[in-house]
Amino acid sequence: MHVMILGAAGMIGRKLVEKIAREPEALGGAISRLTLVDAFQPPVPEPLQSVSTGLTIDLAEAGIAEKLIGTRPDLIFHLAAIVSGEAEADFDKGYAVNLDGTRALFDAIRRQGLKSAYVPRVIFASSIAVFGTPFPEVIPDEFFTTPLTSYGTQKAIVELLLADYSRRGIFDGIGIRLPTICVRPGMPNKAASGFFSNILREPLAGRQAVLPVNDGVRHWFASPRSAVGFFVHAATLDTAKVGPRRNLTMPGLSALVSEEIEALRRVAGDRAVALIRREPDPVIERIVAGWPTQFDAGRASSLGFKAETSFDEILRVHIEDELGGRIA
Amino acid sequence: MHVMILGAAGMIGRKLVEKIAREPEALGGAISRLTLVDAFQPPVPEPLQSVSTGLTIDLAEAGIAEKLIGTRPDLIFHLAAIVSGEAEADFDKGYAVNLDGTRALFDAIRRQGLKSAYVPRVIFASSIAVFGTPFPEVIPDEFFTTPLTSYGTQKAIVELLLADYSRRGIFDGIGIRLPTICVRPGMPNKAASGFFSNILREPLAGRQAVLPVNDGVRHWFASPRSAVGFFVHAATLDTAKVGPRRNLTMPGLSALVSEEIEALRRVAGDRAVALIRREPDPVIERIVAGWPTQFDAGRASSLGFKAETSFDEILRVHIEDELGGRIA
Numbered sequence: 001m002h003v004m005i006l007g008a009a010g011m012i013g014r015k016l017v018e019k020i021a022r023e024p025e026a027l028g029g030a031i032s033r034l035t036l037v038d039a040f041q042p043p044v045p046e047p048l049q050s051v052s053t054g055l056t057i058d059l060a061e062a063g064i065a066e067k068l069i070g071t072r073p074d075l076i077f078h079l080a081a082i083v084s085g086e087a088e089a090d091f092d093k094g095y096a097v098n099l100d101g102t103r104a105l106f107d108a109i110r111r112q113g114l115k116s117a118y119v120p121r122v123i124f125a126s127s128i129a130v131f132g133t134p135f136p137e138v139i140p141d142e143f144f145t146t147p148l149t150s151y152g153t154q155k156a157i158v159e160l161l162l163a164d165y166s167r168r169g170i171f172d173g174i175g176i177r178l179p180t181i182c183v184r185p186g187m188p189n190k191a192a193s194g195f196f197s198n199i200l201r202e203p204l205a206g207r208q209a210v211l212p213v214n215d216g217v218r219h220w221f222a223s224p225r226s227a228v229g230f231f232v233h234a235a236t237l238d239t240a241k242v243g244p245r246r247n248l249t250m251p252g253l254s255a256l257v258s259e260e261i262e263a264l265r266r267v268a269g270d271r272a273v274a275l276i277r278r279e280p281d282p283v284i285e286r287i288v289a290g291w292p293t294q295f296d297a298g299r300a301s302s303l304g305f306k307a308e309t310s311f312d313e314i315l316r317v318h319i320e321d322e323l324g325g326r327i328a
Numbered sequence: 329m330h331v332m333i334l335g336a337a338g339m340i341g342r343k344l345v346e347k348i349a350r351e352p353e354a355l356g357g358a359i360s361r362l363t364l365v366d367a368f369q370p371p372v373p374e375p376l377q378s379v380s381t382g383l384t385i386d387l388a389e390a391g392i393a394e395k396l397i398g399t400r401p402d403l404i405f406h407l408a409a410i411v412s413g414e415a416e417a418d419f420d421k422g423y424a425v426n427l428d429g430t431r432a433l434f435d436a437i438r439r440q441g442l443k444s445a446y447v448p449r450v451i452f453a454s455s456i457a458v459f460g461t462p463f464p465e466v467i468p469d470e471f472f473t474t475p476l477t478s479y480g481t482q483k484a485i486v487e488l489l490l491a492d493y494s495r496r497g498i499f500d501g502i503g504i505r506l507p508t509i510c511v512r513p514g515m516p517n518k519a520a521s522g523f524f525s526n527i528l529r530e531p532l533a534g535r536q537a538v539l540p541v542n543d544g545v546r547h548w549f550a551s552p553r554s555a556v557g558f559f560v561h562a563a564t565l566d567t568a569k570v571g572p573r574r575n576l577t578m579p580g581l582s583a584l585v586s587e588e589i590e591a592l593r594r595v596a597g598d599r600a601v602a603l604i605r606r607e608p609d610p611v612i613e614r615i616v617a618g619w620p621t622q623f624d625a626g627r628a629s630s631l632g633f634k635a636e637t638s639f640d641e642i643l644r645v646h647i648e649d650e651l652g653g654r655i656a
Contacts, residue, residue: 153492
């Protein structure tokens with residue numbers, strides 16, 4: 001099986017590659033070829049080096065999709081994107097990469113299939129940014145997508161294309177609407193959602209973190225390990241069971257900031273909690289107020305997608321996967 | 329005010345132009361210039377000839393959008409499309425016209441606005457084809473769009489673009505999701521939905537018509553007059569009241585085929601009803617079974633959009649507007 005990962009140098013891309021390195025049969029069969037694509041140099045773990053090719057390219061470049069698909073990968077993970085803030089600030093770049101780059105990829109698959117039979121599985125990283133406020137308390141699977149960012153618009157458009165191309169048998173697609181990933185590893189970043197991870201990751205490492213919203217803010221989470229699990233599960237899923245509605249809101253944990261903090265207290269004590277500095281930021285509070293807080297992800301759950309059910313579990317995953325099982 | 333109508337030679341386009349000819353202030357102000365655009369020669373009624381320009385062009389042609397928008401119309405009705413059956417049969421043509429042609433138009437508006445302030449009102453003809461079965465009995469305003477045709481996909485994508493471009497202040501857009509238009513004037517056509525109109529229009533003219541489904545089929549209707557009314561109302565609507573959710577399912581009449589027939593009987597008697605020939609067609613029955621039957625169009629209604637509430641009314645509109653008030 002030839003597997004291609006677009007966005008292989010990103011957080012989830014790297015973890016997906018590591019998962020395949022640890023469990024070579026995770027995607028349902030032996031991997032004869034692994035193509036790792038990103039705008040940045042994608043790391044290749046030792047056990048996969050003999051079958052892997054790393055490509056540092058810009059997906060928006062003319063002819064790139066044709067070249068990539070010319071190698072006829074059987075399974076394509078499309079995780080590459082201009083992120084929300086940048087797609088909002090740079091209209092042309094966001095549409096060029098997130099929409100046109102992806103459509104070029106889909107059309108290259110179509111043209112490849114016109115030459116000779118070719119129907120790869122395509123798994124696309126979508127986002128709960130396809131939804132825009134106001135919301136019901138629990139957002140059902142059949143809720144409409146009215147994004148309030150260009151990023152969310154681009155994701156929602158690709159979802160529609162993915163469903164239409166799948167319906168026409170051009171490829172066999174699944175769209176994965178990711179919850180907010182928590183605990184994000186790495187350095188604190190300036191994303192408005194960063195604090196959800198910062199207030200856990202930093203205190204666990206003995207460092208201070210800023211909480212810019214009040215404890216009563218509710219949001220929708222899954223761990224990086226669950227996110228990788230979603231993509232792996234989508235790779236082997238019987239898509240006949242999915243039918244024509246190919247875009248799935250992933251299961252997640254709906255939790256309050258206060259529940260994050262209490263989970264941190266149980267795991268690392270009052271000393272860790274004391275490292276959270278409350279500095280209310282009206283701008284971030286306003287942004288966060290427009291985000292979804294809870295989904296009924298019944299369809300994805302019934303198809304076997306799984307996420308954490310408590311913040312204790314999310315913290316345990318972080319400690320196991322990022323901290324070698326130990327807290328500072 | 330400079331008004332541009334794309335798709336001006338189509339059924340609704342022509343009726344919209346006739347409405348403006350009859351009521352010069354219908355769009356909320358005097359029309360200093362009217363540009364009528366279509367792939368076919370658009371007819372220009374006498375009272376509008378001094379201010380009108382008719383253009384016979386292909387919207388998918390490179391540079392056309394730039395040229396049209398270079399004239400800086402204040403109000404743009406975009407009714408032009410490759411129809412459902414053709415967009416399904418010809419993948420490239422459907423996407424080229426319905427998606428790329430429309431996006432080129434939207435982007436031309438953006439580029440025009442970057443030269444100097446320009447924020448036209450854009451009213452886009454969408455369709456209930458953005459919805460795909462299975463449905464709840466009554467489809468709510470917040471139901472998701474999972475189209476089962478490429479045409480519906482293209483309409484749903486343009487809806488997303490229209491909302492994002494409006495949110496960004498590039499233009500001031502409204503998407504109008506039309507019900508099935510009934511009674512369609514003209515000759516019986518081969519559209520799967522044609523019989524809904526044929527079984528009324530033909531008997532009223534003393535001709536036979538074929539009914540390929542059973543009497544218990546329910547569907548969602550509005551008259552051509554209501555459709556024109558939707559576009560006229562959208563032209564003068566206070567969009568501040570609409571907010572960021574710019575695509576509106578129009579009100580309509582949910583009715584059974586048997587209700588159509590009983591309305592025909594009340595208006596034109598048993599002799600007219602006897603002209604309906606029942607010839608069940610399993611292919612058409614299957615297609616129609618996938619169509620929506622009823623919407624709760626509460627949002628559009630609360631914004632002042634209006635449609636018929638009985639088939640008697642729909643028939644009366646047809647007799648007044650198409651038959652000069654008299655039945656054969």
